[in-house]
Amino acid sequence: MEPDRAEFARLALPHLDAAYNLARWLLRDPVAAEDAVQDAMLRALTYFASFRGTNPRAWLLQIVRNAAHDRLAAGARAREVPLATDAADDETEMTEPADPADDPEAALSRRQDRAALAAALAALPAELRECLVLRELEELSYRDIARVTGVPVGTVMSRLWRARRALLHPGEAPA
Amino acid sequence: MTANPCPDRVLLLQAELDGELGAAESAALQAHLEGCAGCLTLQAELRSLAAGLRAAAPRHAAPARLRALLAARAAPPPPVRRIARNPALAFGAGAALAAAVVLLAVLPGPAVEDEAVSSHIRALQPGHLTDVPSSDRHTVRPWFDGRIDYAPPVRDFAGAGFPLIGGRLDYLGGRPVAALVYGRDRHLIDLYVWPAAGEAAPAAGARNGYAVVRWRAGGMAFLAVSDLEVTDLLAFARLWAGGV
Secondary structure (H helix, E strand, O other), rough: OOOHHHHHHHHHHHHHHHHHHHHHHHHHHHHHHHHHHHHHHHHHHHHHOOOOOOOHHHHHHHHHHHHHHHHHHHEEEEEEOOOOOOOOOOOOOOOOOOOOOOOHHHHHHOOOHHHHHHHHHHHHHHHHHHHHHHHHOOOOOHHHHHHHHHHHHHHHHHHHHHHHHHHHHOOOOOO | OOOOOOHHHHHHHHHHHHOOOHHHHHHHHHHHHHHHHHHHHHHHHHHHHHHHHHHOOOOOOOOHHHHHHHHHOOOOHHHHHHHHHHHHHHHHOHHHHHHHHHHHOOOOOHHHHHHHHHHHHHHOOOOOOOOOOOOOOHHHHHOOOOOOOOOOOOOOHHHHEEEEEEEEEEEEEEEEEEEEEEEEEEEEEEEEEEEEEOOOOEEEEOOEEEEEEEEEOOOEEEEEEEOOOOOHHHHHHHOOOOOO
């Protein structure tokens, strides 16, 4: 059965930027991100006949996320370097701990180097990074983030908190 | 040293920031915040971080090339579909439509040629050409076992100037297909092979400057794409078609 390509295009193409943004932040490479989105869109078109949901964005982002993780896993095998999967292993690029005596405005202004903040986000472990990107850049609800990343809502909340704490207080050891 | 936030309220503060709190929970949190400096500090920090991230972290837009490629792939193959969408024709032409759909299934339309050319161009990017780089057909053919549900014929024409370079798994028309890669001087040929009934002699065409040759033999459909001259690609196809 030929998938309904016109319907697929109508539902999927409006979410292409979201798909690419997620892949780009997960893979941290424009070429790999483009390839992952292409893979994902082919998979999505193949499975589109069985799509019955009402949220094509979460459905597509889930496929994109899985395609990106496939590439991360393949890259890790190729390099034989395990990906950091635990916040405890992670060192963000912001090495200067926040001074607790500062008020929040001052603490932020010291870290207001935007490149440093973007770099710190990019340096988060993948499973924390994807939650924060989906929340802050794509503005997904907890429920949709849970669906895209395949974990319970409670896990999404704790991952978001760990991600945010790592960016707010990079020097602190995660609890 | 400012006060720390209440450990049992950090997720609530975060949920409030993320717009995930109901009205009653929000009101209860506001009441707590009036008397808790630590939680108030965390709330301000979280808000600053959210604003900072949105300003600092770019939301990457999909490249125009990717958008164009996917739009082209998702475009409906026009002829049969137009008949199907015209209710006046569809009713009377039920049998003809059924026949046309069967024909489409065994003889994918121009959309497959477009897909094949896109796929060929994508494969030319570094690292994408072959999943199994080998000039040995006894290596390439078994590689497809378990990856696709048919055994594509694999032949090598190194003696005739078309050496086998390898194979990869690709997608055409929404299904996985075998792609065999051949060299010709400095050019590359992608040969897509999938099961199809019937026999057809090689027929050549062109898409976006790429030569495309299709034929059928031995229960398989073949589609070759290359930047070779059409005559060279036809010669390659005839070598193949002559010996299957």
